[in-house]
Amino acid sequence: MDFKGSDTLPGPRTEDHLPHTAQAAVKIVIVGGFGVGKTTMVGSVSEIKPLTTEETMTQAGIGIDDNYGSESKTATTVAMDFGRISITDQLVLYLFGTPGQERFWFLWNGLFEGALGAVVLVDTRRLEVSFDVMGRLEERGVPFVVAVNSFPDAPRYPISELRAALDLPEEVPIVECDARRRASSRDVLMTLMRFLHSLAVMGSAR
Numbered sequence: 109m110d111f112k113g114s115d116t117l118p119g120p121r122t123e124d125h126l127p128h129t130a131q132a133a134v135k136i137v138i139v140g141g142f143g144v145g146k147t148t149m150v151g152s153v154s155e156i157k158p159l160t161t162e163e164t165m166t167q168a169g170i171g172i173d174d175n176y177g178s179e180s181k182t183a184t185t186v187a188m189d190f191g192r193i194s195i196t197d198q199l200v201l202y203l204f205g206t207p208g209q210e211r212f213w214f215l216w217n218g219l220f221e222g223a224l225g226a227v228v229l230v231d232t233r234r235l236e237v238s239f240d241v242m243g244r245l246e247e248r249g250v251p252f253v254v255a256v257n258s259f260p261d262a263p264r265y266p267i268s269e270l271r272a273a274l275d276l277p278e279e280v281p282i283v284e285c286d287a288r289r290r291a292s293s294r295d296v297l298m299t300l301m302r303f304l305h306s307l308a309v310m311g312s313a314r
């Protein structure tokens with residue numbers, strides 16, 4: 109039989125096994141409108157091979173999904189992306205990338221269950237595609253940070269203007285990122301973890 113030797117197979121990512129020091133696992137959701145970079149972010153930052161369920165866009169999506177600015181994109185995630193990252197030796201994050209399109213909202217209830225926090229990815233060319241997502245998170249009381257994915261042809265705005273446009277309170281962190289870069293995506297998650305920590309500290313001080 110002509111099995112390829114293991115040396116010719118693509119190697120595993122840095123860590124396929126949970127570090128033995130891991131003590132806590134936390135669920136984080138990565139949300140945002142169509143084409144904002146959710147799959148890219150989970151893929152760049154995950155230590156395990158990310159699991160992605162993609163379905164080629166069908167006629168059913170045309171005219172329903174707002175595709176402005178992402179015309180070249182042919183596939184959209186209809187289920188979710190899944191990945192994992194150890195933020196410290198003790199703390200492991202499980203990442204769930206979830207679709208932002210309205211017609212997939214029925215998937216959301218389960219996906220938000222048990223989520224400690226969320227990253228809302230935005231594209232400055234289409235801020236409005238992330239409004240509803242933020243509203244849903246607020247309704248469910250899931251704290252979030254906003255990550256502005258820096259697409260090269262997207263206009264850049266000062267954070268204060270973005271905050272006003274997104275109608276976000278002062279305490280909600282807004283950061284720029286490049287979802288394709290592992291370090292940048294990791295920084296976003298660190299920002300979220302610091303934010304969650306500050307909320308917990310504030311909560312326990314009450």
Ligand SMILES: Nc1nc2c(ncn2[C@@H]2O[C@H](COP(=O)(O)OP(=O)(O)O)[C@@H](O)[C@H]2O)c(=O)[nH]1
Nearest residue numbers: 142143144145146147148258259260286287288
């Ligand atoms: N230039 C640039 N392109 C990106 C970035 N993030 C994602 N993309 C591209 O934008 C497209 C949509 O990203 P994807 O992760 O599939 O979006 P999703 O629908 O939110 O999962 C893909 O072609 C990505 O390669 C980024 O930070 N910079």
Ligand SMILES: [Mg+2]
Nearest residue numbers: 146147184185
């Ligand atoms: Mg996707």
